[in-house]
Amino acid sequence: DAGVTQSPxxxxxxxxxxxxxxxxxxxxxxxxSWYQQALGQGPQFIFQYYEEEERxxxxxxxxxxxxxxxxxSSELNVNALLLGDSALYLCASSSxxxxxSTDTQYFGPGTRLTVL
Amino acid sequence: DAKTTQPNSMESNEEEPVHLPCxxxxxxxxxxxxxxxxxxxxGPEYVIHGLTSNVNNRMASLAIAxxxxxxxxxxxxxxxxxxxxxxCIPDQYSGAGSYQLTFGKGTKLSVIP
Numbered sequence: 001d002a003g004v005t006q007s008p009x010x011x012x013x014x015x016x017x018x019x020x021x022x023x024x025x026x027x028x029x030x031x032x033s034w035y036q037q038a039l040g041q042g043p044q045f046i047f048q049y050y051e052e053e054e055r056x057x058x059x060x061x062x063x064x065x066x067x068x069x070x071x072x073s074s075e076l077n078v079n080a081l082l083l084g085d086s087a088l089y090l091c092a093s094s095s096x097x098x099x100x101s102t103d104t105q106y107f108g109p110g111t112r113l114t115v116l
Numbered sequence: 117d118a119k120t121t122q123p124n125s126m127e128s129n130e131e132e133p134v135h136l137p138c139x140x141x142x143x144x145x146x147x148x149x150x151x152x153x154x155x156x157x158x159g160p161e162y163v164i165h166g167l168t169s170n171v172n173n174r175m176a177s178l179a180i181a182x183x184x185x186x187x188x189x190x191x192x193x194x195x196x197x198x199x200x201x202x203x204c205i206p207d208q209y210s211g212a213g214s215y216q217l218t219f220g221k222g223t224k225l226s227v228i229p
Contacts, residue, residue: 004159033216042203042219043160056216090159097215102148102207105217107159 002027004093004108012114013081021076021111025093031055032074033105034066035090043090049074050096078113086115120204125224128194136189136223138204143184147206150217151178151189155200160219163189163202199227 005024013019025032031050035043045058049068068074072093078085089112092105121139128134140149151163164171164178166187171178177190191198203222207215 035217035219042201042221043217045216045218048216058216092159092217102150102165102215104150104162104165107161110159 004091004106006089006091006108006111008111009109010112010114012116014116015081015083017081017115018077018079019081019113021078021089021091021113022073023076023091023093023108024073025091026106029093029095029106030072031094031096032068032072033092033094034074034076035092035107036060037088037090037110039087046076081115083115086113088112120206120220122202122204122220122223124221125226127226127228128191129228130196131193134191134194134198134225136191136202136204136225137186138188139186140204140206141185143206145184147208149178149180149184149187150205150207151176152203152205152217152219153198153200154203154222155197160203165207194225194227196227196229199225201225 004026007022033048034046037043046060047057048055052068063079065077088110090110091108094103094105097103148165148167150165152160154160164176166178179188201222201224203219205217
């Protein structure tokens, strides 16, 4: 089991550019969540995808968008990059849960984005 | 959203037990309490979770207060590989089978050889 994989590992962009980050979930998982982690801070929830639709969204602008494919893999797109978008972007996968239960999120190693 | 309070940092000697506290006084009755940790240069990894009673797994033990307003993660014998930031997270069930994790700043655990 390869676990959650993300690509690329590192990325350098300039202000105003667009970037696409990719995530393959753990085998058997159908839900993908994306998090942004600034240096020295805890991860912040961006959004979550299930059945190819965005199901939940955190406090992030519309410049952040995503997509989920039929094989459950996912992309995170960020348009009009700002210096403040420099961060570690983490993907986590999980399975849908029933009301009153919970599940574990498995995180990938992240993509380190630097905006110059 | 349930708020959590954790010490910014803690130290432990190698091979000694470590008790990492967390206060979550506003937790709702159906929120599970999760603990994740993040080793340097890695994504967070799951440690343990519980609802009302104490829980054990191969990595750690979780002691949950009877009123559920606090919990303690117990590492029985700290090793150098346990040096990480530990996050206490009440999950937020949003309906329709989804929930999200709200991370705070966590507790940075240093292990002294």
